[in-house]
Amino acid sequence: MIWRRLFGYLPASLTSGLASFGAVYVYTRLLPPHEYGIYALALTAMGVVYTLTITWAEASAYRFSAEAESWDELPDHIRTTFGLTLVSMIAGLALLGAAFPFVKDGGLRMALIGTMAVMMATPIVNIAQEMSRARQHVGRWAMIRMAQDLGAFALGTFFAWRSGLGPAAPLAGLACVLTLLACMEGTRLMRASAGGRFRRENVKRYLKYGYPVALALVLAIALDTGDRFLIALYLGPDAVGIYAAGYGVADKTLGLICQWGAAAGAPMMLMAWEKEGPEAARAISAKVIRAMLLLAMPAATGLALVAHPLSEVMIGEAMREPASHILPWIAFSGLLAGVGSLYFSEAFQLSRRTDLRAMLAAIPAGLNIVLNIILLPVLGLSGAVIATLAAYGLALVLYAVVGRRFAPLALPWADGLRIGAACAVMALGVIALPDIGGLPELILKAATGGALYALAALALNAGGVREELRRFRDKRQLQQDAVKA
Numbered sequence: 001m002i003w004r005r006l007f008g009y010l011p012a013s014l015t016s017g018l019a020s021f022g023a024v025y026v027y028t029r030l031l032p033p034h035e036y037g038i039y040a041l042a043l044t045a046m047g048v049v050y051t052l053t054i055t056w057a058e059a060s061a062y063r064f065s066a067e068a069e070s071w072d073e074l075p076d077h078i079r080t081t082f083g084l085t086l087v088s089m090i091a092g093l094a095l096l097g098a099a100f101p102f103v104k105d106g107g108l109r110m111a112l113i114g115t116m117a118v119m120m121a122t123p124i125v126n127i128a129q130e131m132s133r134a135r136q137h138v139g140r141w142a143m144i145r146m147a148q149d150l151g152a153f154a155l156g157t158f159f160a161w162r163s164g165l166g167p168a169a170p171l172a173g174l175a176c177v178l179t180l181l182a183c184m185e186g187t188r189l190m191r192a193s194a195g196g197r198f199r200r201e202n203v204k205r206y207l208k209y210g211y212p213v214a215l216a217l218v219l220a221i222a223l224d225t226g227d228r229f230l231i232a233l234y235l236g237p238d239a240v241g242i243y244a245a246g247y248g249v250a251d252k253t254l255g256l257i258c259q260w261g262a263a264a265g266a267p268m269m270l271m272a273w274e275k276e277g278p279e280a281a282r283a284i285s286a287k288v289i290r291a292m293l294l295l296a297m298p299a300a301t302g303l304a305l306v307a308h309p310l311s312e313v314m315i316g317e318a319m320r321e322p323a324s325h326i327l328p329w330i331a332f333s334g335l336l337a338g339v340g341s342l343y344f345s346e347a348f349q350l351s352r353r354t355d356l357r358a359m360l361a362a363i364p365a366g367l368n369i370v371l372n373i374i375l376l377p378v379l380g381l382s383g384a385v386i387a388t389l390a391a392y393g394l395a396l397v398l399y400a401v402v403g404r405r406f407a408p409l410a411l412p413w414a415d416g417l418r419i420g421a422a423c424a425v426m427a428l429g430v431i432a433l434p435d436i437g438g439l440p441e442l443i444l445k446a447a448t449g450g451a452l453y454a455l456a457a458l459a460l461n462a463g464g465v466r467e468e469l470r471r472f473r474d475k476r477q478l479q480q481d482a483v484k485a
Contacts, residue, residue, distance in 0.1 A: 012142035019149040024248035028316035037240035039167035042111035053092035056210030065134035075196025114171025121178035128185035151177035212354035219361035258338025261292035286410035294463035304328035329385035340396030347403030364395035422456035
C-alpha cells in the first residue's frame with residue numbers, strides 16, 4: 001500500500017526536485033555570491049516569521065480535516081481555518097515590515113518586499129494542500145505542488161535574467177505563481193465551505209495543537225538554516241551564498257526524498273491511528289520507515305560520493321569548489337534531519353503532544369548555535385556543517401526515544417543494517433572508478449552506484465524489497481488474468 005501511495009506522489013516529488021536543482025543551477029550563475037547569499041537570508045527570515053505566525057493554522061487544517069469530515073463539519077473547519085490564517089498573516093506581515101527601518105542594504109530591502117508578497121498568497125495555497133493531503137486526495141495535492149514549483153522556477157529564472165531585481169527576482173517569480181494559485185484554490189475552498197461558519201470554540205483546540213508545531217518548526221528552521229546568520233556575521237554574505245548552494249543540492253535532495261515518504265505515509269498513519277488505534281498506526285509506520293530508508297540512505301551515500309562532479313555540473317564557478325567540500329556533510333545531515341523530523345516526530349503529531357516536541361526541538365537548536373559559535377572562527381564553513389550534523393543526530397535520538405512513550409513507531413534495525421550494507425557495496429564500487437571530472441564522471445558514478453545498490457539490495461533483501469517486488473508481480477499477474485477472463 002505504501003508503495004502505491006509513493007507512486008501517486010512521485011510526479012510532484014520529481015517536479016519539485018527538478019525545480020530545486022534547476023534553481024541552484026540557474027541562480028548560482030545569474031546571481032553573484034553576494035546576491036545569492038542575500039536571497040538565502042531573506043528566504044530564511046521569511047521562513048522563521050511565516051512559521052512563527054501562520055504555520056500553526058495550517059497544521060490544524062491538516063490535523064483536524066479528517067475529524068471534521070467524519071463529523072460533517074468540514075465547511076465550519078474551512079471557515080475557521082481561513083479566519084485564523086487571515087489574522088495570523090497580518091501579524092506576520094507586520095513583523096517583516098518592522099524590520100525595514102533596520103535594513104540598509106538595498107538588495108535585502110527588495111528581497112524583503114518579495115517575501116511579503118509571497119507571504120500574502122502562500123497561506124491559502126498551503127491550506128488547500130494540507131486539507132487535500134489529510135483527506136488523501138493525492139491528485140489535487142500533486143497538481144497544486146507541480147504548478148507551484150514549475151511556475152516559480154520558470155518565472156524566477158526569467159526575472160533573474162531580465163528584470164534587474166537581483167536577489168528579489170526568485171521571490172518575485174514565486175509570488176506571481178502563488179497569487180494565481182491562491183485565487184483558484186481560495187475560490188474552490190469558499191465554494192466547499194458554503195454554509196459554514198467561524199467556530200470560536202475550536203480556536204483554543206486548534207491553537208493548543210498547532211502552535212507547538214509552529215514553535216518546533218521554527219526551531220527546526222533555526223537548526224537547518226539559522227546558522228546562515230552566524231555565517232554572515234563571521235564569514236560574510238559570500239560564504240552564505242556558498243553554504244546555501246551546497247544545501248540547495250544535497251540537503252534539498254534528501255529533504256525531498258524524505259518528504260515524499262512522509263507525504264504518502266503520514267496521512268496513512270494518521271487515518272490508522274484515528275480509526276483503528278496505535279497498533280494499526282505502528283504497522284503502517286514499519287512500511288513507511290522501510291521505504292524511507294531504502295530510498296534516502298543510498299541517496300545520502302551517493303551524494304557524498306559524487307560531491308565534486310555534482311558541484312561542477314550544478315553550481316556556478318564562483319561557488320563551486322568550496323561547496324563541493326561541504327556537500328558530503330550536508331548530505332548525511334539531511335538524512336538525519338529527514339528521518340528525525342519527518343518520521344520519528346510523527347509520534348508527537350499522532351498523540352497530539354506537539355508541546356513536548358517543541359520543547360525537545362529547542363535542545364538541538366541550542367546545540368547548533370553553540371557549536372557554530374565555537375567552530376565557525378576555527379573551521380569556517382566546515383564548522384557549520386559539522387555543527388548541523390551533530391545537532392540533527394541529537395534531534396533524531398530525542399524524537400525516537402521520547403516519542404515511543406506516546407506513539408511507538410516501528411524501528412526496523414535489521415532492515416536498516418541491510419540497507420547500510422547495500423550502501424557500503426555501492427560506495428566500494430564508486431570509489432574504485434576514475435576521477436574524469438564533470439558530467440561524464442557524474443553519469444558514470446551515478447549509474448554504477450545505482451546499479452550496485454540495486455543488486456546488493458536485492459541480494460540482501462534490504463527493506464523487504466524482494467517481498468514488495470513479489471507482491472507487485474502477483475498483482476500484475478492477477479490484473480492480466482482478469483483482462484484475459
